[in-house]
Amino acid sequence: MIRSVIVVDDFLPDPHIVRNAALAQEFPKLDKPQFYPGRDSKFRQVLNGYDQRIIELIGEPVVPVQTSSHAKFRLALEGDKGTESVHIDNVHWTAILYLTLPEHCQDGTHLFRHKATNTDHAPYNSMELQELGFASQQTFLDDVINKNTNDPSAWEHLMTVPMRFNRLLIIKPQQYHDAGISFGDSPENGRLIYVCAYNYPGATKMTAPE
Numbered sequence: 203m204i205r206s207v208i209v210v211d212d213f214l215p216d217p218h219i220v221r222n223a224a225l226a227q228e229f230p231k232l233d234k235p236q237f238y239p240g241r242d243s244k245f246r247q248v249l250n251g252y253d254q255r256i257i258e259l260i261g262e263p264v265v266p267v268q269t270s271s272h273a274k275f276r277l278a279l280e281g282d283k284g285t286e287s288v289h290i291d292n293v294h295w296t297a298i299l300y301l302t303l304p305e306h307c308q309d310g311t312h313l314f315r316h317k318a319t320n321t322d323h324a325p326y327n328s329m330e331l332q333e334l335g336f337a338s339q340q341t342f343l344d345d346v347i348n349k350n351t352n353d354p355s356a357w358e359h360l361m362t363v364p365m366r367f368n369r370l371l372i373i374k375p376q377q378y379h380d381a382g383i384s385f386g387d388s389p390e391n392g393r394l395i396y397v398c399a400y401n402y403p404g405a406t407k408m409t410a411p412e
Contacts, residue, residue: 206323207313208259208372209363213299217368220396221301223247224275225389237286239384240278240393242271247396249273256297256400259372264400267293271397275301278384278393286351288314290324291375291399298371299396306391309382310364311371314357316346316378322360324376347378365393 214220227243253266266272269292298311315322325331325342336342350356357378363371365382373379386392 204326204374205261206374206377207363208370210259210370210372211366212368213370214368217301220247220249220299221303221394224277224301224394224396227275229275229277229389235283235285237289238271238276238278238284239282239381240276240284241282242397243275243277246273247275249396253398253400256295256372256398259370260295260400263403264295265403267399267401269293269399272399274397276393276395276397277389278381279387280385280392282384284381287354287380288347288351288357288378289380290347290378293375293399294402295400296373296375297398297400298373300365300367300369300371301394301396302365302367302386302392303390304367306386307365307367308385308393310362311373311382312362312380313360314378314380315360316350317356317358319346322377323374324378326376 224243224247227245227247229241230244232241257264300307313322319334321334324347325334325336325339331339331342334342336345362382382393384393
């Protein structure tokens with residue numbers, strides 16, 4: 203059995219403390235668009251005990267990954283778009299904490315099936331890769347993800363995990379997904395999340411393609 207989606211509501215005992223910390227952050231304007239919609243906070247925000255709680259929920263030994271976005275807030279306002287839509291992440295687990303207030307919450311995180319391969323995730327191992335007929339992870343990435351990321355006709359929407367204030371979403375991000383819509387015109391009413399990433403200990407590269 204593979205657990206791939208974990209949802210925990212009312213995750214933080216006082217989410218407004220973390221939300222206020224997010225609102226106090228700077229979200230620098232970007233010189234060029236990133237693959238994700240919106241902007242990351244200038245500084246990381248370490249939350250005491252947060253990583254340990256994530257590890258307990260995953261139920262497996264994982265360690266934080268110091269990606270450029272790990273432990274940062276992300277703000278996406280109406281009109282913000284990334285260079286990629288449907289994608290996978292180059293980590294084993296991604297944790298997203300929604301910090302938008304209830305009256306402003308819209309949409310959520312979308313999960314997809316790739317029509318041509320009839321798969322809902324990138325190969326978890328070399329056997330799955332071979333069964334799909336790909337010679338390498340890079341070939342899979344080029345032919346499935348990069349080629350189709352912004353082509354809606356290549357994907358079937360499977361489900362949406364709705365945005366909810368203080369909802370924690372933990373996913374195996376080899377699942378094809380996107381961030382959903384961007385909205386609002388300020389940090390107070392926009393799409394505001396806290397992002398963290400985790401790998402299995404000793405992993406130099408995720409099993410699925412980058």
